[in-house]
Amino acid sequence: MQAWTLILLLLVTMAAAYHLGRKRAITSAGGVSQIKSLHSLPAYYGFYAALWAGIPALLLMGLWIGFQDQIITSLVAASLPPEMTAGLSEGRVGLMINDIKNLATGNIVSAGVTPEIQAAADQYSRLRSLFTWTMWLAVGALAVGGLSYAWLKTEPQMRARNRVEGSIKVIMIVFSSIAILTTLGIILSVVFESIRFFDRISPLDFFFGTSWSPQIALRADQVGASGEFGAIPLFTGTLMVSLIAMLVAVPIGLLSAIYLSEYASRGLRSIAKPVIEVLAGIPTVVYGFFAALTVAPFIRELGATLGLEVASESALAAGLVMGVMIIPFVSSLSDDVINAVPQSLRDGSYALGATRSETIRRVIVPAALPGIVGGILLAVSRAIGETMIVVMAAGLAANLTANPLDSVTTVTVQIVTLLTGDQEFDSAKTLAAFALGLTLFLVTLTLNVIALTIVRKYREQYE
Structure with a gap:
């Protein structure tokens, strides 16, 4: 049964x-x-x-x-x-x-x-x-x-009401505790496995090494018996792809939010805003196919026309498509923050003779800037954690390069690679995934804390 x-x-x-x-x-x-x-x-x-x-x-x-x-x-x-x-x-x-x-x-x-x-x-x-x-x-x-x-x-x-309300309160506390304890369990599991990794590999070699080749031999006499775990190429690849994505998402998302909030008619806004937000609902694997089959070949052919050598999988292709995926995050958050600016600030600016564009530049955007910055930092966290697009469009090669036309890899891609298939969880190769995960968690946590701090610190000035 x-x-x-x-x-x-x-x-x-x-x-x-x-x-x-x-x-x-x-x-x-x-x-x-x-x-x-x-x-x-x-x-x-x-x-x-x-x-x-x-x-x-x-x-x-x-x-x-x-x-x-x-x-x-x-x-x-x-x-x-x-x-x-x-x-x-x-x-x-x-x-x-x-x-x-x-x-x-x-x-x-x-x-x-x-x-x-x-x-x-x-x-x-x-x-x-x-x-x-x-x-x-x-x-x-x-x-x-x-x-x-x-x-x-x-x-x-x-006292039925008191007993029922007390029981409901206990139930809510239990479920809240489950969510908190689950998060704590995830963090502790990653931390403990990372400690095991750093017992085998020096943190200095991990955080400052420039060669990433986590291949551990099965026999002591096999060539390459000790892998190389320098994560600098992974960090640079992650930053490069994320930077390209934000260069695409921030201007387009912010300008579209300003247009929809201040210039677009009610009818156009009711159509354009849901259409933009549809981009957030597309599966990342679809973006990956689009990057691998359309954007990457286009960049390669364009580079050949200009006499540039472009890899079949490049950071530029992954970053461009990832930027398109992140546009709704920046646009929606910025739109909500701009709409939250009190109408009295607009009216006061217009009363002093300012035009609409001057009001936007000198009143609305400065007033909404904390929320906009917070939204951008949250979008950066989303870009850093993306995996599928990078796997399909940027490749798996851990290259230490500043050229966006080269193939690179990111932290999340290597975590997937290290944990794919049957793995022995006592080897440094597999434990390296937990060290990368802990690093990624600390980075995204820091960005989220900074975003929340900025929003809370400056929001009261305009309320």
């Missing part, structure tokens, strides 16, 4: 509990005419019953599903004949257990099916069925028990 079916039944039970709890409150008060004797509105008594019928049952179901597979796997592994696991490493035992699971669920197994493996798969299927039925009974019994408890506790003097 699917878990979604049980969730749907619990939602139905909660709806029924709401109506029963509400009806119980009205009845205990002596009817509809005596509702004023209740401490809270009848709806709060219904919500109180619904919470007791649903929340404990949902928590039990979540815990059950989270630990069920581990318990079943442990029981199946403990029931295997000793001769099947004798002399096998932990990895080989894990592979055998995985084959048992695949056989039980009808998937492909990596080795031949022996009678012992088939018996273990049958046991796994039986245990799953038993645990599923037990979960349904336990969750159902808990839901009914919660409803019964709420039914018995419902009385006119019960």
